[in-house]
Amino acid sequence: MKQSIFTITENRQIAAGTYEMCLRGDTAAITAPGQFVNIRLDGLFLRRPISVCNCTDGVLRLVYKAVGHGTEQMAAMRPGQTLDVLTGLGNGYDLSKAGDAPLLIGGGVGVPPLYLLARKLREAGKTVTVVLGFNRADEIILKEDFEALGCTVRIATLDGSVGVKGFVTDALPQGASCLYTCGPEPMLKAVYRATDCPGQFSFEERMGCGFGACMGCSCKTVTGYKRICTDGPVLEREEILW
């Protein structure tokens, strides 16, 4: 973990209610895809945890949905403004378990952290399939980004406006060596039940500190109590208790 000041270089809307913010700063503490950062915002007491979408040599890319006071404030920020950011939080995904043909499954704001994961997996020469779920066509994010990495992308929308009509579980291909997923808990549970290959599931919880001190985000697992922020957010299929 590292606390440092980042400068916003870009902040724009990329889909309905969804924004992309690029920041420049010290990204050395970010060591795995699936980690998150915790951002301090003026006038708000608690930091806001946001997943890392991409990270390369001092450039951090966040894709977030404006859903509350914190993210709405972020959406209104301009290039040149600075943010106090804790980086390198959470365990992140374990790439060593990917096998040859990993499957990435993301829903809504659970999609962004899968981008850095897909990039790392593609750099390691894996054949990557990505299944993304959204409510409607205008909420689709990062589709072209995944395609540009050379991933096969399948889309599911609830209203059927793009791709398969329904949930991500209605668009799952067969034969994955391992799955990596991030999204709302009902989606994670549905994916868990619809699949049986090894898998890593990234969870969300309301956090106090984000670095393991407050015990605000604990959950019960097969291997004991875990803090989503520090021992997670990524849990192995075998340790999950629903």
Add this chain to the structure above:
Amino acid sequence: MVDLSVDLCGIRIDNPVIPASGTFGYGQEFAKLYDINMLGTFSFKGTTWEPRFGNPTPRIAECPAGMMNAVGLQNPGVHHVIEHELPALKEIFHKPVMANVSGFSVEEYVKTCELLTEQEQVGWIELNISCPNVHGGGMSFGTDPRAAAEVVKAVKKVMTRPLIVKLTPNVTDIVSIAKACEDAGADGVSLINTLLGLRMNLKTGKPLLANTTGGLSGPAVFPVAVRMVYQVAKAVQIPVVGLGGVSTAEDVLEMLMAGAAAVEVGTANLVDPYACKKIIEDLPAVYEKYHWNNTVN
């Protein structure tokens, strides 16, 4: 050079700054960020006889200038603390630590303290008789002078270290509770624990915290804490440890001026993990600015 050291129940500590229980774990997370030996000491995570998972989530809610928590005393139990946490702490922290203890019966408090008071790393025991989150016990000791005195007396019998009793602000008259603890043999009191609160979730119309109520902490409670420290410090002879929303070196000084012998810093650690380091570094200049001298005052 400004002397920051203070005496806390017969133990000299390098400065009055003490991370508060429940915001600093058993020290490990913060030791990765800075040398925690710069602290006066720290109060470790509230420990009970049995391991506890605590309350269901959500356990955290944001408030203007603060937060509420309903963690519910999650901890691995005193045996695990003695077998694993204290040996691990020995590697990173070379000062006496403050052991924070909670319980649900007098017997439980006594047997937990009996084990911890014998640990060489433990300097003080801070007896939490005030956690507002746990059903069926925690609250009652701290809200009734007789119940508070009963548990303090029983624990004192097994103690070989100073006993500091941590008080809840959720009472009509905190001075009477503090005096009851002093009369029962407490070596010090610390106050305040969190203030009982509740927030509704506008989207669901239900309480935001799974536990319904939670403990309010952070800068929002600071004036309440200073007021209670001031009242208690005037009424008792034993040292008073002040806490509640302390976030800056100025806040520490304000607590000292109100009568605190030492000061705990809690919620500030959660939003700025370097909060205590910064406070200790800022303290000499703040003492000088306001002409404060620990040894005189």
